[in-house]
Amino acid sequence: MTARGFGLEEQWTRGGEESVTDKAVLASVSSQGIATITLNRPQVHNAFDDRLIAELTAEIARLDQQREVRVVVLAASGKSFSAGADLNWMKRMSGYSEAENLRDAVGLANLMHTLAGLSKPSVAGVQGAAFGGGVGLVACCDVAVAAEEATFSLSEVRLGLIPSAISPYVIRAIGHRAAQRYFLTAERFAAREALRIGLVHEVVAQEKLDDTVARICAELLQGGPQALAAAKRLVADVSDARLDHSLVEETARRIAAIRVSPEGREGIAAFLEKRKPRWMSGEE
Numbered sequence: 001m002t003a004r005g006f007g008l009e010e011q012w013t014r015g016g017e018e019s020v021t022d023k024a025v026l027a028s029v030s031s032q033g034i035a036t037i038t039l040n041r042p043q044v045h046n047a048f049d050d051r052l053i054a055e056l057t058a059e060i061a062r063l064d065q066q067r068e069v070r071v072v073v074l075a076a077s078g079k080s081f082s083a084g085a086d087l088n089w090m091k092r093m094s095g096y097s098e099a100e101n102l103r104d105a106v107g108l109a110n111l112m113h114t115l116a117g118l119s120k121p122s123v124a125g126v127q128g129a130a131f132g133g134g135v136g137l138v139a140c141c142d143v144a145v146a147a148e149e150a151t152f153s154l155s156e157v158r159l160g161l162i163p164s165a166i167s168p169y170v171i172r173a174i175g176h177r178a179a180q181r182y183f184l185t186a187e188r189f190a191a192r193e194a195l196r197i198g199l200v201h202e203v204v205a206q207e208k209l210d211d212t213v214a215r216i217c218a219e220l221l222q223g224g225p226q227a228l229a230a231a232k233r234l235v236a237d238v239s240d241a242r243l244d245h246s247l248v249e250e251t252a253r254r255i256a257a258i259r260v261s262p263e264g265r266e267g268i269a270a271f272l273e274k275r276k277p278r279w280m281s282g283e284e
Contacts, residue, residue, distance in 0.1 A: 022040065022041075023040055023055065024039070024040055024041055024049075024051050024052040024055045024056070025037060025038070025039060025040060025052065025055040025056050025059050026038040026040045026077075027059050027062075027063065029063075029066070029068065029069060032070070032217075032221060033068050033069055033070035033071065033221070034069075034070065034071045034072075034073060034217050034221075035063045035066075035069045035071070035072045035073065035120075036072075036073045036075055037056070037059055037060065037063070037072060037073065037074050037075070038075045038076060038077055039052065039056070039074075039075070039076040039077065039081070039082060040077050042076075042077045042078025042079065042080075043078070044083070044086060045078065045079065045080035045082070045083035045128075045129065046076045046077070046078065046080055046081065046082040046083065046134070047082065047083045047084060047085060047086035047087075047089075048082065048084060048085050048086055048089065048108070048132075048133045048134075049085075049086040049088070049089035050089060050104065050107060052086075053107050053108055053111050054107065056111055057107070057110055057111045057114050060072070060111075060114050060115055060118060061114055063118075063120070064114075064118050064119055064120060069120055070120060070121075070220070070221055070225060071120055071121050071122075071123065071217045071220045071221065072118060072120050072121070072122045072123070073122075073123050073124075073125060073213060073217065074115075074122060074123070074124045074125070074137060074141055075124075075125045075127075075213075076126075076127065076128070078128075079127075079128050079129075080127075080128040080129040080130075080134075081124075081126045081127060081128050081129060081130040081134050081137075081138070081150065082129075082130055082131065082132075082133060082134030082137060083129060083131050083132075083134065084131040084132025084133050084134055084155065085132055085133065090159075105164075105165060108133065108165045108166075109165040112136050112137075112140050112165055112166055112168075112169055115137065115140040115141065116140040116169055119229040119232065120225075120228070120229070121142050121143070121220045121223075121228055121232070122140070122141040122142050122143070123141060123142065123143045123144070123145070123213055123216050123217060123220075124137065124138045124141035124143070124144040124145070124200075125145055125209055125210070125212075125213040126138055126144060126145065126146040126147065126150045126191075126200065127147050127149075127150065127206065127209055128147070128149065128150055128151075129150065129151045129152075129153075130150065130151070130152050131152070131153045131154075131155055132153070132154065132155055132156060132163065132166075133165075133166060135152055135153070135154055135163075135166065135170060135199070136163070136165070136166025136169055136170060138152075138173075138199060138200065139166065139169040139170045139172070139173040139174075139199060140169045142232065143201055143216055144199065144200040144201055145200060145201065145202045145203075145204060145209060145212050145213055145216065146191040146194055146195070146200040146202070146203050146204075146209075147191065147203070147204065147205070147206040147209045148191055148192075148203055148204070148205055148206060149191070149206055150190075150191040150194070150200075150203075151188050151189070151190060151191070152188065152189050152190075152191075152193075152194050152199065153182075153186060153187065153188040153189070154170065154182045154183055154186060155186040156183075156186065157183070157184065157186050158186045162183070163183060167179075167183075170199075172239075173198055173199050174197040174198050174199050175197070175198065178197040178198075191203045221280065222280060224263045224264075224266075224267055224277065224279055225263070225279060226258070226261065226263045227258060227263060227264070227267070230254065230258055234251075234254065237250075238251065263279070266278055266279075
């Protein structure tokens with residue numbers, strides 16, 4: 001991941017020409033099982049179009065099926081994380097019928113759902129501006145780290161639009177009250193404000209972004225793969241659930257089931273025997 005920060009002069013970006021050999025999304029997997037997905041349209045500040053959305057959705061789904069992948073990092077090449085919508089893409093959509101627009105919008109909604117539903121832990125490294133759908137990507141990741149220079153904006157209303165497809169994830173991250181302000185004002189806010197409202201978990205100097213993401217990934221690799229997936233589901237299922245007897249029973253059922261699983265037994269045995277569990281030594 002390349003950590004370079006930038007503040008955009010325009011909140012929306014016009015698509016430029018790209019080589020037919022260029023890929024909108026790059027992916028690599030380290031020997032430790034850390035997959036890095038990199039948005040790769042730096043010349044247009046990694047703006048969204050239908051191609052990037054399709055490639056990114058497919059790459060996330062592919063990595064989710066690979067057992068050797070333990071953690072997924074979402075990064076971006078160039079100066080910006082993502083400028084939101086590509087203007088040329090928006091021009092095409094403006095000529096679509098409502099039914100055609102619906103099909104197009106479902107693609108973006110599916111991207112956010114696929115990223116949020118990833119069974120592996122996900123970490124976003126935000127080196128620069130994240131606007132519109134870029135904010136959605138950050139909110140969909142389990143952990144987000146921003147460089148001090150990063151800026152954010154939910155700027156859709158200034159184009160007469162709404163941040164609808166990303167709204168479930170952004171509101172879950174920043175809460176109702178902050179969403180009311182930033183959905184309506186479309187103002188830009190800095191990394192420290194993103195930290196205060198819960199969009200990101202850490203703000204670091206630009207030169208420390210890569211190291212911070214690597215440190216978080218190292219922490220995640222210490223957890224059992226099945227336990228991490230179960231913990232993600234637990235947060236999603238419990239956060240908005242009513243605290244009643246059925247929830248008490250369900251949470252008890254889940255811990256009982258994972259205690260007797262092979263991974264749970266191995267984790268407890270490793271702790272008692274003062275050794276590393278097998279998933280940390282590649283012996284799953």
